[in-house]
Amino acid sequence: MFRTTSDILKGLGVVRPTLLVDEGRARANLSRMQARALRSGVGFRPHFKTHQSPGIARWFAAAGVDRITVSSVPMAEQFADVGWRDITLAFLLNPGELPAIAWLARHLEGKGGRLGVTVDSVEAARALAAVGGLPAAAWLKIDTGYGRTGVPWNDAGGLRAVAAALPAGPVGLLTHAGHSYRARSAADLQALWAGTRERLEAARGSLQDPRLLLSVGDTPTCSIVEDLRGVDEIRPGNFIYYDLMQLAIGSCGPGDLAAAAACPVVGRYPGRREIVIHGGAVHLSKESLPGRGGGTVFGRLGTLTPDGRLGEIIDGAVIVALSQEHGIVRFGPEIAFPDAAELGIGDPVLVWPVHSCLTADLLRHTLILPRGD
Amino acid sequence: MFRTTSDILKGLGVVRPTLLVDEGRARANLSRMQARALRSGVGFRPHFKTHQSPGIARWFAAAGVDRITVSSVPMAEQFADVGWRDITLAFLLNPGELPAIAWLARHLEGKGGRLGVTVDSVEAARALAAVGGLPAAAWLKIDTGYGRTGVPWNDAGGLRAVAAALPAGPVGLLTHAGHSYRARSAADLQALWAGTRERLEAARGSLQDPRLLLSVGDTPTCSIVEDLRGVDEIRPGNFIYYDLMQLAIGSCGPGDLAAAAACPVVGRYPGRREIVIHGGAVHLSKESLPGRGGGTVFGRLGTLTPDGRLGEIIDGAVIVALSQEHGIVRFGPEIAFPDAAELGIGDPVLVWPVHSCLTADLLRHTLILPRGD
Secondary structure, three states: OOHHHHHHHHHOOOOOOEEEEEHHHHHHHHHHHHHHHHHHOOEEOOEOOOOOOHHHHHHHHHOOOOOEEEOOHHHHHHHHHOOOOEEEEEEEOOHHHHHHHHHHHHHHHHOOOEEEEEEOOHHHHHHHHHHOOOOEEEEEEEEOOOOOOOEEOOOHHHHHHHHHHOOOOOOEEEEOOHHHHHOOOHHHHHHHHHHHHHHHHHHHHHHOOOOOEEEEOOHHHHHHOOOOOOOOEEOOOHHHOOOHHHHHHOOOOHHHOOEEEEEEEEEEEHHHOEEEEEOOHHHHOOOOEEOOOOOEEOEEEEEEOOOOOEEEEEEEEEEEEEOOOEEEEEEOOOOOOOOOOOOOOOOEEEEEEOOHHHHHHHOOOEEEEOOOO | OOHHHHHHHHHOOOOOOEEEEEHHHHHHHHHHHHHHHHHHOOEEOOEOOOOOOHHHHHHHHHOOOOOEEEOOHHHHHHHHHOOOOEEEEEEEOOHHHHHHHHHHHHHHHHOOOEEEEEEOOHHHHHHHHHHOOOOEEEEEEEEOOOOOOOEEOOOHHHHHHHHHHOOOOOOEEEEOOHHHHHOOOHHHHHHHHHHHHHHHHHHHHHHOOOOOEEEEOOHHHHHHOOOOOOOOEEOOOHHHOOOHHHHHHOOOOHHHOOEEEEEEEEEEEHHHOEEEEEOOHHHHOOOOEEOOOOOEEOEEEEEEOOOOOEEEEEEEEEEEEEOOOEEEEEEOOOOOOOOOOOOOOOOEEEEEEOOHHHHHHHOOOEEEEOOOO
16 A cells, blocks of 8 residues: 555655645646636636746646736745736735835836735725835725635725725725635535625625626635636636645545645554654644544545556545654554555655645645656 | 834834844843753753754854754754754654765764764664664664654663664663643643653663663753753753743743744734734744633734833734734734724734744744844
8 A cells, every 4th residue: 555655756766755746637627727717707817825836837827827816925026037927916915015016016017917916904005005106906805704804895885995095996806715614515615605706796886886806716616616607707726736625625536636745754653553754844734624533634645656646545544743843644443554564664655735735835845746747 | 012013123124924033032041951951960952943043053052052953854964064063863764864864974973073863663773774884873762651753661672672773782862752742830841851761761771771871852841840860961942932832831931932923914803803914824833722711822912122122922912813824813802902003004013923943944034133233
């Protein structure tokens, strides 16, 4: 169960925690999401915070993607540097970053592109206005129920005040329905999608401007809802890799998981039915999920296929604890404890992360599978 | 309550999540721990995984520290590069890293220093022996109750087998009593210390070699136990900064907290009594503590003193949720919701992290307070 995977990873030279990205699966995830947007007649502005990789960004460009979302100014700068021209910064405007934002907006305009920024307060809108002549598209952030940021969708006075304070008014209304991460069924997600769309339309109604664009973005709803009509663009990000959390939500199947970590075994404890891997909080992040029979899951072991692609989840091989550099993997009664011939000290195992965005952010060293392209 | 802190941080040019280290507090933490080791007559080999900073390492060198602990090969290489010569790699030997380890061991030997490595299996000991003539000191890792790595202290057969497989035998027995993080009183920690020492002595007894050195290291016990006699060296790391977790354990007082994060406010929601900061899982880590009245704490707000040093914890201003780039701070009924004059959009706040090792690992940009030295 472990030998083939370890041998392939050793053959690839893995000796430290390393991100593995399955190019075939990731490109299939991309095609599927893009096709859904196309069929629904909505724009596709994928969020690049998940991969943060100029190399993987080229797969999007090759598929015809010409507009993207990012979550920080440095991330916007990074992708502008490699030629992306139409970038929405879907993170609330921080006035302290306005010098960098102004430079970037002018740089993108000079390339025939455009920077989008996001505000949810009169104060931020005024700070933007104070720059004067900034060539940026301002999106008004709407809280459609997640409760993190945004003007509440039904706060008509608040919406009008922020819109009025924007230099050229908002270009549209932008929301992130992050409460979709609490959903655990397709029916939940369908209902959440319908509610999000209705709330955005109600907010647009309050502003009495039917030209306002509607932008939504979260992987769970965009993965489950076939017909995305009623909005102007979608901004999912995690779908390029998916992860155990998306699997728990129901956004993807196990065969869609496109990113994993390779982590060498450094300790074997048959008496406890545990191994310890080099793969801790600084590699995988401390994001967790509740375990099926109680306890906490920080990741699960998996396999590579014999031809070196990402394979399956191994039931009963769970990361139950993480410290800074260590992960403890516990084997359930359903599988034999691997003997040393199958999994020795130094052999890399494959780990499915709970939250691929955080794991990819931490693991800078990435292998694209299969190797050779 | 917030204005002075924000003004100072703005004056320092903080516009993005930034680590703040209070030099006075950190050096005081260092002096106190070093003095305790000296009084007890035990060696002091601090763990550098907490700060990972060549600059902060100079404070240790200035205090006379000449031996250190690290938790990864790249970290060992980083500190060897800036002149440290006596380095123990307190992370189980990974045979895949042996080429790098062999290079480093020879490099340090050439400088008159020494590399220490750690093993807990016959397999790893044999891999080490197979290199031949490696000038490294091998420590036998002992599990004294934490249950993560190490040969169980009372497994006499296991201890003898690993010791016999080491090329020149072990130089000593090394343990990390990480279960001290579950302690919540000084009495717990005193008992744990006594138990750890006794178990190490028992393990040494099984090996019938009284020359074996004993090395222990965890911040909670080393912070609380005044008399550390009975071992040869201590390897605490977190004590240089401490954090909210150490405060909950009782290892430190609030005035010892020496690292914080500065995070700009990007959203204000008086109706929810919440603000949103630029400071998420990729800056603070998702390490958490249980809240006093239920819920989960991912950090707490705090103050700077008027002269720009780290100040106090603000009761009732708690980070209750983190996503990739966002943190949600909730204000309890005990404090007034700060009006915009006191805390506006873009103003940085000070955040005390739950686990400073992880926050320092994530926040590469560090300001030493007070500025000007």
